Amino acid sequence: MNIKRHTAVAAALAAALGVAASVDGSPAAADPPPDPGACALTGMTTYAFDGGGDGTSWSDPLNWSGDVAPGPDGQDDAYVCLGAFDVDMEAGDLALVQAIDMELFAQLTVPAGAGLFVYGDPETRPSTVRGYLELGGAVGGPGRIDLMPNSLFGTTAFSSDTVLDPAPALAGDPCALFDGLPPAACATGGELVDHSAMNGYGGLRLIGGYDLIIDGALVPGDAGIGLAAGSRLVIRAGHQVNVHGDGDFYVIGKGKPRPALINHGIIRKFRGGGPDRGVTVISTRYGGDGEVWVEEQDEVIITDGSRRPAEVTAGSLLGSGPCRRDSGDCRFTTLSKSGKRQSAVLEAPSSQPESQRALVEVRPRADLRRPGDLGIPYLVHADELEATPLTPARIELRYDGSLLDGRTWADVQVFRQRGAGAPWRRIRSCESDGTPPGTARACVDRNHHADSSRQVPNSGGDAILVVRTTVTSRWVGR
Secondary structure (H helix, E strand, C coil): CCHHHHHHHHHHHHHHHCCCCCCCCCCCCCCCCCCCCCCCCCCCEEEEECCCCCCCECCCHHHEHHHCCCCCCEEEEEEEEECCCEEECCCCCEEEEEEEEECCCCEEEECCCCEEEECCCCCCCCEEECCEEEECCEEECCCEEEECCCCEEEECCCCCCCECCCCCEEECCHHHCCCCCCHHHCCCCCEEEECCEEEECECEEEECCCEEEECCEEEECCCCEEEECCCEEEECCCCEEEEECCCCEEEECCCCCCCEEEECCEEEEECCCCCCCCEEEECCEEECCCEEEECCCCEEEECCCCCCCEEECCCCCCCCCCCCEECCEEEEECCCCCCCCEEEEEEECCCCCCCCCCEEEEEECHHHCCCCCEEEEEEEEEECCCCCCCCCEEEEEEECHHHHCCCCHHHCCEEEECCCCCCEEECCECCCCCCCCCCCCEEECCCCCCCCCEECCCCCCCEEEEEEECCCCEEEEC
16 A cells, blocks of 8 residues: 555645645545445455565556456456555556445545446445545446445545646546446436545546535546436535635536536635635525525635526635425525624525426625625525515524624615615505515515514624515615
8 A cells, every 4th residue: 555645645635625634634524435344345246456476557468366367358257346455557457347346545546537437226236435536537337336425535636726638527427538448338317425525636527427425525626527317416415525726617518408516515615826706606506404604705606507696705605406395485585693793594485386496696796795784785686576465575684692683673774775885765665464665576574473673682782674576676674
């Protein structure tokens, strides 16, 4: 095992992730699958690496039990077991197998031009990686690969600003990358589940309907991550993707279904190495109820096929994709941070069709602040939001008691700016049935119901101002 190299990768990932990591102590992953045990699957022909040849080469048959190297004809029966060896494939090497098992101190390098694809049933014949998998070529297949806690995944690039061409691939179909394979070898789908730590330096491609499931942490590089039709990058709740630099999440080619980034965890956007503003663009479909954290001055733009990009800036959380239902409503909120003294929530009406995407942006706009404002204004924007006077959207503006200075919600007026440069207009109170008065398109709910404007119990004087509206724009309390 190349301990020095493995430790260097672990240290680099630790720095990028902002957590402690080492060869035997990488970031903890929640609820990994049961470990089947080293080389414990049965019913297949086992190819165990014993190092009896040159000690490192995958293609040297003398390095394998039975003196036969796994190749492109083992998809139905081959079970590859790697113990504490450094194993190197070479450009042109291709292995189609049922499953692979790597022990803790195993290291496997798959360089550009080489490929390893697994075909085993994801439930009964999963592939298990406990050591270090280094990728420059392609890994995938229709089976499942679990990166277990304490394992590491890295590319053959060792800095985030390197660009590999072609980028390493996680691919469902080897036939899209390698010529001369029989039709039976062609496949789609498959997934790699990260329960530990991954870096995507140099770039990564998800192709052939392949899914990358983040149940640990991923650090993309400046080259970003490309997704082809049918592929998904899924961030599970409690886990994260940390973007250092300006890497994008982009669509490769055409075709349906359109690739997707599904965020149930956190995307963190950190400053790049230069002095300029760092921008990350997500041009795939975007969904999920996760959070987007952006360092000040940086930006994440999520286009998602809308007429104009949705933007996430410092301290904001964006909700996008099909509405996330909460008691019949869709809720999109600014990110709650310790010490934050105000927040805003947009709740779409329950009449919003499940099939109708509401692309929503909720973020603070400190640049709009004027003397007399209570805190800072908020921009609340929505495309394709279906709201009427009888089924309006709700905006909740919450102010910390320290901002109110002894005032209550009844003392606060809400003002709306229709567009950039337009005058700020005071919002009138709702009628008793919660609808705007006359021809007004928005109103402040002061009707003393449980979901009307109110003080927050046991909060130190916090107040919530509730606006019922059929339009979205800029809002501030005074």
